Amino acid sequence: MKKYWLGALAVSGLLALTGCSDTLxxxxxxxxxxxxxxxxxxxxxxxxxxxxxxxxxTEVRTLGSEDTSTIHDIDLDGDGVNEAVVFYKSPDASVVxxxxxxxxxxxxxxxxxxxxxxxxxxxxxxxxVTGDGHLDIVAGYGLEENAPNSFNNSLVxxxxxxxxxxxxxxxxPYAEFGxxxxxGDGKEELALINFDANTGTEIKVYQYRENSLQExxxxxxxxxxxxxxxxxxxxxxxxxxxxxxxDMTIGTSSYTQLVVMKNDMLESVLGEDAAFKDGLxxxxxxxxxxxxxxxxxxxxxxxxxxxxxxxxxxxxxxxxWDGENGLKQVREQYRDAAGRYVLPPFPAELQGNVTLDxxxxxxxxxxxxxxxxxxxxxxxxxxTSAQWQSESENNGWIKLYGTxxxxxxxxxxxxxxxxxxxxxxxAAN
Amino acid sequence: xxxxxxxxxxxxxxxxxxxxxxxxxEVVFLFAMRAYYYDTIYNMLSSYINVTVxxxxxxxxxxxxxxxxNNMMDRLKRPDAELQILDGKGKVxxxxxxxxxxxxxxxxxxxxxxxxxxxxKWIGRQATTGEPVxxxxxxxxxxxxxxxxxxxxxxxEKVNQRLTAITLFSxxxxxxxxxxxxxxxxxxxxxxxxxxxxxxxVSAQMAKGRFDVRVxxxxxxxxxxxxxxxxxxxxxxxxxxxxxxxxxxxISHELRTPLTSIKGWSETLDSxxxxxxxxxxxxxxxxxxxxxxIGLVEELLDxxxxxxxxxxxxxxxxxLKDLLKEIILNVWAKAELKQVQLRIEAxxxxxxxxxxxxxxxxxxxxxxxxxxxxxxxxxxxxxxxAREDGWVRASVRDSGIGIDEENLKRVKDxxxxxxxxxxxxxxxxxxxxxxxxxxxxxxxxxxELGVGTTVTVKLPLLDEELPQLQEAEAEEDGSPENAxxxxxxxxxxxKKQ
Numbered sequence: 001m002k003k004y005w006l007g008a009l010a011v012s013g014l015l016a017l018t019g020c021s022d023t024l025x026x027x028x029x030x031x032x033x034x035x036x037x038x039x040x041x042x043x044x045x046x047x048x049x050x051x052x053x054x055x056x057x058t059e060v061r062t063l064g065s066e067d068t069s070t071i072h073d074i075d076l077d078g079d080g081v082n083e084a085v086v087f088y089k090s091p092d093a094s095v096v097x098x099x100x101x102x103x104x105x106x107x108x109x110x111x112x113x114x115x116x117x118x119x120x121x122x123x124x125x126x127x128x129v130t131g132d133g134h135l136d137i138v139a140g141y142g143l144e145e146n147a148p149n150s151f152n153n154s155l156v157x158x159x160x161x162x163x164x165x166x167x168x169x170x171x172x173p174y175a176e177f178g179x180x181x182x183x184g185d186g187k188e189e190l191a192l193i194n195f196d197a198n199t200g201t202e203i204k205v206y207q208y209r210e211n212s213l214q215e216x217x218x219x220x221x222x223x224x225x226x227x228x229x230x231x232x233x234x235x236x237x238x239x240x241x242x243x244x245x246x247d248m249t250i251g252t253s254s255y256t257q258l259v260v261m262k263n264d265m266l267e268s269v270l271g272e273d274a275a276f277k278d279g280l281x282x283x284x285x286x287x288x289x290x291x292x293x294x295x296x297x298x299x300x301x302x303x304x305x306x307x308x309x310x311x312x313x314x315x316x317x318x319x320x321w322d323g324e325n326g327l328k329q330v331r332e333q334y335r336d337a338a339g340r341y342v343l344p345p346f347p348a349e350l351q352g353n354v355t356l357d358x359x360x361x362x363x364x365x366x367x368x369x370x371x372x373x374x375x376x377x378x379x380x381x382x383x384t385s386a387q388w389q390s391e392s393e394n395n396g397w398i399k400l401y402g403t404x405x406x407x408x409x410x411x412x413x414x415x416x417x418x419x420x421x422x423x424x425x426x427a428a429n
Numbered sequence: 430x431x432x433x434x435x436x437x438x439x440x441x442x443x444x445x446x447x448x449x450x451x452x453x454x455e456v457v458f459l460f461a462m463r464a465y466y467y468d469t470i471y472n473m474l475s476s477y478i479n480v481t482v483x484x485x486x487x488x489x490x491x492x493x494x495x496x497x498x499n500n501m502m503d504r505l506k507r508p509d510a511e512l513q514i515l516d517g518k519g520k521v522x523x524x525x526x527x528x529x530x531x532x533x534x535x536x537x538x539x540x541x542x543x544x545x546x547x548x549x550k551w552i553g554r555q556a557t558t559g560e561p562v563x564x565x566x567x568x569x570x571x572x573x574x575x576x577x578x579x580x581x582x583x584x585x586e587k588v589n590q591r592l593t594a595i596t597l598f599s600x601x602x603x604x605x606x607x608x609x610x611x612x613x614x615x616x617x618x619x620x621x622x623x624x625x626x627x628x629x630x631v632s633a634q635m636a637k638g639r640f641d642v643r644v645x646x647x648x649x650x651x652x653x654x655x656x657x658x659x660x661x662x663x664x665x666x667x668x669x670x671x672x673x674x675x676x677x678x679x680i681s682h683e684l685r686t687p688l689t690s691i692k693g694w695s696e697t698l699d700s701x702x703x704x705x706x707x708x709x710x711x712x713x714x715x716x717x718x719x720x721x722x723i724g725l726v727e728e729l730l731d732x733x734x735x736x737x738x739x740x741x742x743x744x745x746x747x748x749l750k751d752l753l754k755e756i757i758l759n760v761w762a763k764a765e766l767k768q769v770q771l772r773i774e775a776x777x778x779x780x781x782x783x784x785x786x787x788x789x790x791x792x793x794x795x796x797x798x799x800x801x802x803x804x805x806x807x808x809x810x811x812x813x814x815a816r817e818d819g820w821v822r823a824s825v826r827d828s829g830i831g832i833d834e835e836n837l838k839r840v841k842d843x844x845x846x847x848x849x850x851x852x853x854x855x856x857x858x859x860x861x862x863x864x865x866x867x868x869x870x871x872x873x874x875x876x877e878l879g880v881g882t883t884v885t886v887k888l889p890l891l892d893e894e895l896p897q898l899q900e901a902e903a904e905e906d907g908s909p910e911n912a913x914x915x916x917x918x919x920x921x922x923x924k925k926q
Contacts, residue, residue: 027591028469029466029467029588029591030469030470030473030509032585032587032588032591033563033585033587033588034583034584034587035509035510035582035583035584036511036558036562036583036584037555037558037560038526038528038558039557040558042526046527046528059527061499061502061523062495063495063499064495065495067529068495068498068499068523068529069529070527071527073529086527339571339575340575340576401517401576402543402544402546403546403568403570403576404545404547
């Protein structure tokens with residue numbers, strides 16, 4: 001009797017097992033993964049965009065702007081609520097298109113679509129170029145695919161009012177552009193830079209007035225040999241003046257031109273030699289004071305007899321425009337030519353008083369010394385990983401860079417001027 | 430619930446053992462599942478990295494950082510994971526989500542990837558959404574220069590849900606198994622407890638004196654043995670009661686016979702005027718009957734001593750051959766009456782054993798006396814002596830009436846008599862056996878009804894090569910009253926004898 005009962009139990013157990021067999025079947029774990037969720041508000045926006053994007057279209061990024069996002073969250077119509085701007089490209093379309101979404105409550109509605117001018121989104125800025133108090137979309141399109149640093153781009157300005165979008169300016173050719181208040185009238189101007197192989201660099205500053213761009217001033221930089229504008233920055237170049245900084249390459253070297261407006265006329269204030277460098281340094285606001293510094297490279301003191309420039313470790317100098325025709329050094333530091341590491345800037349009292357001992361060998365060992373006392377300040381050493389394993393213990397080395405075969409580390413002379421507490425600057429910045 | 434007792438204990442032990450075993454398996458299983466799921470995902474991503482990232486790095490040559498990042502993003506991104514490209518400090522430079530991310534990533538995969546220069550993994554929760562994610566990070570190097578990190582972040586929420594489902598399912602299986610175990614365990618416990626309860630009830634009745642009850646039921650293994658042992662015990666108690674009763678009646682009879690005779694003769698003498706002839710005859714009979722009574726009482730005393738382990742032996746070297754010769758002389762008169770011949774057959778000259786001469790004499794006297802008693806007239810009793818591997822075998826073979834198989838088993842029991850009408854206490858053989866056992870010997874009986882009986886006594890042979898030691902020991906053991914200062918020790922030695 002009991003045996004029958006147990007049998008019945010076993011049979012029902014088997015039935016239960018087969019009933020749950022969907023749990024038992026193990027799917028490929030890789031089929032279960034998906035991108036992580038975004039924060040709730042972003043998720044809502046993302047979903048809205050995905051619904052509204054044409055089939056097969058992918059969101060695009062700019063090639064040249066600092067902003068690497070594809071979804072730009074910005075208040076265009078000044079109502080205090082951000083709009084979302086997305087540029088995308090359908091696989092069969094020849095040009096990039098843009099889309100503006102407006103937030104209403106917790107949903108995104110009212111999609112407006114704008115057509116672009118080229119297959120690539122070169123640059124995108126949100127600036128009030130039209131002077132109506134609201135931000136406009138300043139979009140630069142590249143006219144050729146797979147052609148970075150092309151001089152053939154096309155600019156469109158879109159103005160969004162809250163219900164409609166208009167394109168007051170379309171198809172303005174440019175190589176580079178910058179937006180800033182160049183003439184100090186409180187309105188932003190658009191500076192367009194074009195290159196002409198016969199005349200050189202042509203810079204024109206426009207202001208938007210009466211539904212069109214009015215040229216305020218123009219300037220031609222005569223150098224015709226330059227190969228690219230590797231960096232163009234528009235913004236404050238001194239406490240009071242906005243200007244345009246152009247980093248231009250000539251072969252492997254580069255030089256920087258600074259263009260400002262004086263008495264409503266564009267003027268290049270630096271000679272071509274003033275900021276010439278044997279390499280590339282990007283001009284940017286390195287110290288966070290809002291003023292663009294101009295980068296140059298300097299051969300350190302005592303290295304003038306070295307002929308091969310590959311053997312010379314160059315110091316990087318950041319300078320500010322002095323308001324006249326010169327530069328005023330604000331920072332001196334060592335940056336690795338290959339971009340692997342950057343040493344903290346030298347303290348103000350040591351600027352101009354630091355060089356490298358000539359025992360230094362690029363990519364092997366660098367020793368920084370005071371010019372006046374020859375006292376060593378800091379050193380950089382390239383270790384193999386085996387050396388690093390044995391060396392790293394308590395010798396004051398601070399790792400700057402590491403791969404599985406190479407470790408770059410530096411250390412500060414504990415008795416030198418860079419030691420923590422002596423110069424007021426922490427050693428590891 | 431099951432009430433306290435062996436049943437509950439069995440069920441609990443059964444349950445706990447199976448539960449622990451299943452839990453162990455479960456833990457191992459879940460760890461293995463977790464490892465399987467996570468490792469598969471990690472391996473997929475890392476092999477993707479090994480294939481795609483390495484080739485992308487070779488193909489991709491961009492001038493500016495921005496181009497490089499765009500390029501890598503397009504080449505590396507995959508639909509099932511968010512790709513972030515970070516700088517060495519964890520700042521997100523570009524992300525496939527399309528949104529700007531404001532906070533630098535600070536999970537452990539970043540320093541690990543930087544330190545090893547290869548692939549590192551991190552499993553944790555997203556800071557923003559709390560979603561469980563796995564991040565697999567590798568280093569990118571732009572043309573031997575600037576170093577970046579490619580970080581694939583993928584949600585493992587569904588994986589965890591799947592793992593939870595598996596956990597719940599296996600827990601359910603365990604619960605079912607445990608229920609089955611419980612049922613089987615209760616069944617098992619009942620199969621043990623029920624017979625035990627039955628046996629307890631029966632034995633309680635037996636304790637109250639009801640020896641007619643028996644453990645019924647066909648129990649298996651130890652329980653069956655226990656039941657039958659209990660039944661056997663009851664039978665034995667009944668039987669020994671019977672023997673005791675028989676003994677009392679026979680001993681009473683045994684005592685009454687000489688007493689009647691003594692009483693009769695003393696009355697006769699008293700009333701008969703003390704005729705010298707008659708008085709002499711009467712007094713002789715009275716003396717003989719008194720002697721018989723003393724013998725009976727001696728036997729009972731011996732037996733009682735043996736029972737209480739109070740028998741003291743005076744150990745010394747005893748020559749069995751001489752002993753047997755003496756015995757033959759002792760029973761000569763009795764044997765002559767029945768025309769029974771006694772003969773010693775000895776293979777060697779010396780059969781020395783270590784023992785108490787008087788007690789051994791009592792042993793063999795008893796055996797030979799019995800042999801004479803149950804022998805037919807004109808028969809032969811052979812006393813055979815032989816050595817055998819450190820033993821002396823002394824066997825007494827008669828060709829008397831013999832004992833049947835049933836009685837042979839019980840003949841050594843106390844108070845047992847094959848023929849209760851024959852007189853005697855039924856203690857003789859029991860005493861004999863105990864005495865032999867005190868000498869570390871054995872007694873065997875072989876018999877066939879109508880053919881005769883052979884009683885064999887095996888005693889340890891005295892090792893003649895150490896005679897002095899044996900004698901010294903004999904002296905010490907033989908005189909416990911005169912023992913050295915430590916009387917306790919010598920009495921202990923005695924007990925060992």
